[in-house]
Amino acid sequence: MSYLKQKSPKFKKFSLANIQHFESFLLLVFFVLGFLGILNHAMWRDELNGWLIARDSPSLTDFWNNIRYEGHPILWYACLYLLNQITQNAIAMQLFHLLLATMGIGLFIYFSPFSRLQKLLFTPGYLPIYEYLLISRNYAIGVLFLFAFCTFFKSREKSYFTLAIILALLANTNAYCLLITVALIMALVIEYIVTKYINLDINLEITLNASLQNALCSLLIVFFGIGLSVILLMPPGDSTLQGGADQWFLQWDFHRFNQTLTRIWNSYILVLVPGDSKPPDVFLFAIISFGILAFMITIFLEYPIILCFYLMGTGGIVLFTYLKFLGSARHYGHLYLILITAFWLSQYYSPSNLLTQFIFKIPESFIPMITRWLSWTKKNKITFLMIILYAQLAAGIVSFSRDVFLPYSASREAAQYIQAKGWQDRFIIGSEDFTIVPISGYLERKIYYPESQKEGSFVLFNQHRKIVNDQEILGQLQKLIDQHPKPLLLILNRKLDASPSGLTIEPIKEFTRSFIGNETYYLYEIK
Template structure:
């Protein structure tokens, strides 16, 4: 056993040695090839395109920020997208900005981190850094970039200047989990200073206080941008449960919350929780980092259990925070050759990262086999091949199917429940909650009469598979849909099915009907 641990430590947890640059350049080039392959095959889905649509709304920046208020995300990602579009004027800035952010993140890991090359290889081939934070164009990749930038700058700036405070300010405005990590990092920074300089006021503590104020302003701006949210259907509904019970359980079993997404459904909640806690034990040689990692884990779990459900992209922000703490503490971690608990921590971290790499390999398999997140690009190609549909109005059921379409088509999009043209759906429990196929057909006819254009109807429900009069939940305990046998018959008589798309990785696949 001791020989096995020695081999692991020598390969994955050794102090950084002087090394030639060309292998690192090969790692960097190989990563770009793998990511470029996926970017070329990636199809944008609604959560990605929704951000671009919001970023481009409004005649000026102030109008955009007013429209963003309450969306549930801070402004930084939207500002990056709007700025890039102002320069290039193309929707392709959406994947372009995500790729540049991922490129900078991985460059920091390869060329600036203290990690041995085998550990770097595990990190850059993870699901986060091979797909979720670089191919998927969302606002979570910038969290990883700022966290790793903080790790690279911390040794030289922990006692002087406001660079770390500015980076924490920006981190707070990437997403809400990033804001939680700001608080956890400030805890680490404070404990680290106290452990070094003792419990007395010092110039370093004065500098910390200034940086903490800057970071806190960032958190306040994040909260002011997000709250109150108009997407109230996305909030947790506690009418049938206890928030207090969920909070207490989350503190002892974080693997049962959204943090369990880090295990790609390979581990049950309890086993996942053990691995999450164990992965922090490698930081015990630097107690401030260990305590901050535990605090961030518990705060994230509490947030996911009480405030909002999350997915891998949310959970991986905590993982990047953990990597940040290992980065800063690497000299302590790499030279701590004895101790059972730190050894368990190092093995647990490797196991956790190995699962991420396995998920990254699966991303490559999906790209190679043509698995896509949405059929929106296929619809774009279909419309491009039909000159008679160039100006067709499009409505859908559920209505959120249209959110991904502005990236691929220029056709007018109609929001059936809101009775207006647009491409951003408000996930609210206010207004009309239920609909049926008869209403969809009636709206399509009205739309044709008022616009004089052909009308396309996208249905996520397959009419030959739908159960008449069954009530279908459209997600988030939000809106419902149903279709009677008579409505199905009337709809088929009034429309022509022009294409049925194959299933997608998400729920964004549909049948396309043309109103006769």
Template sequence: MYATAINQLELLVRRCADLTERAFGQINLGLQNQKRWLVAAGTLLLLQVLLVGTHVAWMDEWQALQIALQSPTLPALFANLRYEGHPALWYLLLRLLGLLLPYMWVLAVAQFMVALAMQATILFASPFQRFERLLIGGSYFILFEFGTLSRGMGLGAFLTVAFFAAHWRALTWLILALLPNVDALFGMISIVGILITKKDGRFSWLGAGLWALGSLFAAWTVFPAADVKPTLEVPVPFTGLVHSIVSFGPLFIPLHTYAGHLKWGGILPWNLSIGSGLIFLAFAFHQTRKTRLHLLLLAGFIVAVLLFRVFIYPLSVRHLALIPLLLILLKWRELRIGGTLEPLFRMWLLVIALAGAAVSAISFQRPFDRIPEVADYIANNGLQDKHWVSYPDSMAAGVFGILDREAHTLGKGCTQSFLRWDYRNDYQELNELDAAFKQVSRDYGRYYLVTSYALERHMTVPLQRIAHFSAGYDGRPYYLYIVAPQLRESNRQPPKCEPVRIHLSEATLLR
């Protein structure tokens, strides 16, 4: 009986493989027509433009923009980055664009540049057949994670794609020198790139020196300040390892859920995610088995990411998306050196492209974040100059970025726009948070609160809810309260936090 089931499964796999090969062959044959191909490629590029143009930036995107533009000088920018853990390349690009554009345009313009360049490279410079190029460009990872969200990871993904497409040796080494200046994970990918250049006979000691200088500069920019506080605690190693395997689940089937709802950054239910994660690892190693270098490079990168996640920083699912990106690009190189794609890989491309289509539909149906709606409510009701407290601290990013104002940080006792991670609110109990709210009311009277929690049933300090905005695709709801409404507003204002920040509207040369 067991043998019969195995035989039936093998027969089913063969039939699926045959069907996949025939379908891909027919579609690729149709796409040989240049007009059809240009229409298909243009449609994908238009979809990418629409996704970027309609995307609502969330906290992390605003944090980077505010650091880039509100740091009064370049030395101040580099000083602020010592609290971020990210090198300077993305911030410098945002700062350059911020000199030339209104600050509300900067993130979208930067992402347009990155996403369209990455899509064009895949569509017109990759060795895949045309339908496969469309599936890769339309995949969840390329279309949304790296192509729509305006973060440094998108820039790093484009540079990684450009490395595999580059033929000019000088350009290859310039890209490798830039990669560590995006993120530590892209620094790891740059090492993968160096090993590939060695194998391909493109190694250069001059290029290696340039890469070393770029890496040293990146390390200098992220060297932590003495008073930096990590935003997330690293779990014990075993727990971190289990969480890592669970987080691999959405790499095979890129559907993000939380508590039974679709939510960006979440995972599949635990039992499905563990199984899917293990299947992805087996699939990835199976797909690179024919080229020993590729198998070793992918395995080494996965191990490095696991070690980083377990011992240094608890990376989220979005960071792990670099693993399937590397797998796709190793298959790119395999085709370049005469290899072929297997039906199973093509079937996976179809799965991740369907996930890209699903997330596109979600993005057009509801906003990624509610930040603009919250900011509009505050401005339309004349509340932008009131005393606002943000809890968690990160709730201020974006909302008060649009308003070009600052919010009071609990416990720190001062106002700030972007966050400097030299302080962390560790309220372990609700009564501690309640006491903090009461202290602010004693010091300043009535004030306003923006939070992601419905707090009125859990606090003894009087709270009057004035607005609620349901969560976007990122899962962050917004609640606006008047705290201690029975008190008068004070004329006193909290001091501004260090370091000095300029207004976003002052950053552009066009003012």
């Protein structure tokens, strides 16, 4: 029986163990909630910018060049490009994303070694039900391939080809999954070398019969996937996204180090997150995060290959977070996925004393303390996992419910208002450009962006794009007013703060109900 299994809590005669077709029922509930949530969800710029790149790139060459500015690998964008050959309605992207999320959770529900209660808690958790379901990005597809890797992990007994193909695809979902891919392939290489050539006992529950030729060919497949991912993750020289290719944080900063370390806590426990602007709070939670890291390392000491994966995966993302991008929950949430993956993969091994035997070679005065620590972590590892799952569930319920009542973006409401008034064919000016992207997506038409001084739909963060103030926008309107049928429609993501000269500007309506703070909109008529 898996050490992850524990008896479900019973209420009178009720028990999760007594529910027939539990897995199918749980997956159906997930899909139905996701379907209703997807239809209700108002898409924001990060969702629709990729869709518009796929829709409005005139050629495959342009498509390739445009997605290089996105800071993501190709797989999600390739899917969007294919979807656009069928329909240009962005709802197709949402439904496709729902399918990917459901498939990923399906693998978890049907094939993971977790108990029914743990599956029940994980499935509607913050990442599966909210970040990686409602918001159509390239993260659900990463979860799908990560869980596919766990599901087919035992197949390496005869061949590595299946795992290699999965890892090559995983590497091309997003930057964080690329780091996870590197950690997984390094763990597999270490396992193969240790088992085949060093003959160390790591308590594998299978015999690795794959030939060296099979292993090397599989490694080449993974390297190809990693190489393709890295090519697209390296932005063009004129990219300004996240500071561009040269923007790395290479100096030592104690507060940033604490911010980075705190991402471990933020990823696992989402119900109490310290603000980055409060150094004392960040320092406190950095210490707690270090304690959590020590706890998890101790748990996986009996599983050397899993410990290698956990340390390399967690360390890689933490290092990237410090050097490049502190990120938000959907980014450092991959630390939580690494934890779940480590627990899952550990079930393919029996406990080994390969590493623990070295602990007891320390001075005898420390042995009682170490023994108590090892005993305490072993006793409480399931409790710790359950605390994390309950915290994730609470965050998932709150976030999913909030999206039902508070639009994620005001873009859909603004677009629907424009369509209801019959103004969708007017000449429309919109600023700040990247916040107007979702309106362009919902209206299925291009909008004039003052930042680039041309009509467009998606936005590329490059040096051709210039930040403009309201006075400069009015200056461009002076030139546009005589070139297009009047009246014109101006959409801003803030109130107009400039005095028009020679223009009649009439405020029409405000759309301020939005979870994303800068995706509120103010409509003006220009005469």
